[in-house]
Amino acid sequence: MSTPPSRAPRAPRALNTARDVRRTRAPTVATLAATAVLLAGCGSSTPSADGTGQPGRSGASAASLQGTVTVLAAASLTESFDELKKDFEAAHPGVTVETSYGSSATLVQQVNNGAPASVVALAGTAAAKPLDQSMVKDTKTFATNVLEIAVPPSNPGAVASINDLAKPSVKVVLCADTVPCGKAAQATFAKARIVPNVVSKEVDVKATLSKVKLAEADAAVVYHSDVVAAKDAVTGVEIPSQFNTSLSYPVITLSDDAATKAFVAYLLSAEGLATVQSFGFGAP
Amino acid sequence: MRYAVRWRSRVALGVPAALALLLLVVPLVALLLRADWARIPADLATPTVLPALRLSLTTTSVTAVLCLLLGTPLAWFLARSEHRATSWVRALLTVPLVLPPVVGGVALLMTWGRNGLIGQYLTPFGIQIPFTTVAVVLAETFVAMPYYVLAVEGAMRGLDPRLESVARTLGASDLRYLRTVGIPLVLPGIASGLALAWARALGEFGATITFAGNFPGRTQTLPLLVYVELERDPQVAISISIMLLAVSVLVLGVLRGRWLR
Numbered sequence: 329m330s331t332p333p334s335r336a337p338r339a340p341r342a343l344n345t346a347r348d349v350r351r352t353r354a355p356t357v358a359t360l361a362a363t364a365v366l367l368a369g370c371g372s373s374t375p376s377a378d379g380t381g382q383p384g385r386s387g388a389s390a391a392s393l394q395g396t397v398t399v400l401a402a403a404s405l406t407e408s409f410d411e412l413k414k415d416f417e418a419a420h421p422g423v424t425v426e427t428s429y430g431s432s433a434t435l436v437q438q439v440n441n442g443a444p445a446s447v448v449a450l451a452g453t454a455a456a457k458p459l460d461q462s463m464v465k466d467t468k469t470f471a472t473n474v475l476e477i478a479v480p481p482s483n484p485g486a487v488a489s490i491n492d493l494a495k496p497s498v499k500v501v502l503c504a505d506t507v508p509c510g511k512a513a514q515a516t517f518a519k520a521r522i523v524p525n526v527v528s529k530e531v532d533v534k535a536t537l538s539k540v541k542l543a544e545a546d547a548a549v550v551y552h553s554d555v556v557a558a559k560d561a562v563t564g565v566e567i568p569s570q571f572n573t574s575l576s577y578p579v580i581t582l583s584d585d586a587a588t589k590a591f592v593a594y595l596l597s598a599e600g601l602a603t604v605q606s607f608g609f610g611a612p
Numbered sequence: 613m614r615y616a617v618r619w620r621s622r623v624a625l626g627v628p629a630a631l632a633l634l635l636l637v638v639p640l641v642a643l644l645l646r647a648d649w650a651r652i653p654a655d656l657a658t659p660t661v662l663p664a665l666r667l668s669l670t671t672t673s674v675t676a677v678l679c680l681l682l683g684t685p686l687a688w689f690l691a692r693s694e695h696r697a698t699s700w701v702r703a704l705l706t707v708p709l710v711l712p713p714v715v716g717g718v719a720l721l722m723t724w725g726r727n728g729l730i731g732q733y734l735t736p737f738g739i740q741i742p743f744t745t746v747a748v749v750l751a752e753t754f755v756a757m758p759y760y761v762l763a764v765e766g767a768m769r770g771l772d773p774r775l776e777s778v779a780r781t782l783g784a785s786d787l788r789y790l791r792t793v794g795i796p797l798v799l800p801g802i803a804s805g806l807a808l809a810w811a812r813a814l815g816e817f818g819a820t821i822t823f824a825g826n827f828p829g830r831t832q833t834l835p836l837l838v839y840v841e842l843e844r845d846p847q848v849a850i851s852i853s854i855m856l857l858a859v860s861v862l863v864l865g866v867l868r869g870r871w872l873r
Contacts, residue, residue: 437842484726499743526827529825530825530826531826531839531840539825542721543725544725544742544743
């Protein structure tokens with residue numbers, strides 16, 4: 329008979345002084361606040377899942393491809409790769425293309441830390457350098473891009489050329505120095521011998537552009553393709569070629585999967601390149 | 613037999629409890645394991661760290677003072693009011709607690725931005741809030757103030773209402789009652805509220821990067837620097853993270869030691 333020692337019933341504690349009430353209340357509030365911290369933390373994470381329904385298998389033939397292609401692409405490729413995804417999925421109903429966009433620097437970090445990716449498309453070959461080369465199966469250039477100044481349609485800073493960015497009254501937003509568009513902008517300003525009044529260095533090119541779309545900044549240095557994609561929301565001011573910085577966009581294959589190879593082949597086909605170029609990118 | 617039953621239920625509860633503990637503790641351990649301790653002093657001496665540290669300390673201190681000056685009276689009104697609307701105000705106050713901070717940043721931009729609800733009237737005077745240190749303080753106050761108000765309100769509700777009645781019969785005004793009786797009695801609540809609000813402000817990321825932008829020395833606080841450094845030099849990001857972790861543990865330690873027994 330091994331009965332565990334039973335605990336003596338606990339004497340109820342008197343809670344009759346104001347001091348005791350206060351003492352018990354403080355932790356309750358703290359616990360509540362701590363729970364809220366957790367909730368807030370959960371809420372701020374952004375799911376990258378792109379809720380695309382699995383297409384039906386009715387027309388499955390022996391040749392049709394199956395599976396999921398996970399594409400991580402530079403923020404500047406957002407619009408063109410959304411279009412490529414749509415066209416490719418229409419041609420291959422068995423394949424789901426999942427896209428996630430961010431700064432090239434972030435994407436490379438994510439892949440190095442084990443983010444599942446079949447394909448990475450980056451802004452500039454320099455951005456691919458930190459990528460773990462043991463994972464790379466193939467690298468091809470599929471587009472080029474140049475920098476352009478984006479201003480709000482009302483052009484509050486009266487920006488007509490790159491020289492206007494030297495005026496201290498013009499609030500300029502750039503990409504962070506770690507991001508390809510930020511590095512390219514620094515190079516361009518160095519060539520033009522201009523020191524702009526930079527008010528913020530955003531985490532990727534779309535965040536940079538959004539500050540001009542919201543008219544919070546007078547000018548942003550982004551890619552020509554971003555100005556094209558933004559349509560009427562911003563006005564582009566060209567940067568002369570002697571100051572401009574051009575970037576080649578590599579597409580890096582990380583998987584031997586057939587669907588992945590088909591997607592890259594489609595991107596590099598005449599049709600795929602035409603789609604990319606319709607968004608303001610240059611030919612490779 | 614009873615022993616076996618008891619043992620089984622121990623396991624049934626113990627396994628998920630241990631899992632919960634692991635989920636929370638392992639990431640912190642992982643961070644500590646990845647740290648290159650010998651490098652931390654050099655990493656923290658990186659030219660970008662000091663301005664970010666200074667900015668974080670000043671903005672969070674200003675936020676704490678704003679909480680104290682504006683939040684204490686609000687907490688008092690909430691604590692003493694019996695009106696039905698009070699519960700609505702309290703519910704409204706908890707919204708920033710559960711709101712994703714980046715949404716808070718968008719809301720702040722719609723308020724203080726160049727074309728914002730209030731910002732549009734500031735623009736003619738040449739005042740622009742976004743991309744300034746003021747914007748950082750506004751973002752931090754937006755996310756931190758609710759913690760303070762709720763903590764202090766809780767403490768104030770715990771006060772014996774007869775104290776206020778007595779003070780009134782002796783002819784004391786609301787302000788005098790608060791100064792001489794109310795506030796001194798809820799000092800522990802105020803202190804723990806301040807510590808919570810300060811810690812929340814220190815960790816603010818989403819609202820800051822959306823509303824205040826990211827510029828070294830002006831709006832780049834420590835959490836923003838961690839994000840940017842992770843792309844440049846992950847080891848520096850880890851070192852700064854360890855410093856922030858140490859500060860958080862310190863704040864919790866102070867809270868536990870004094871008020872959260």
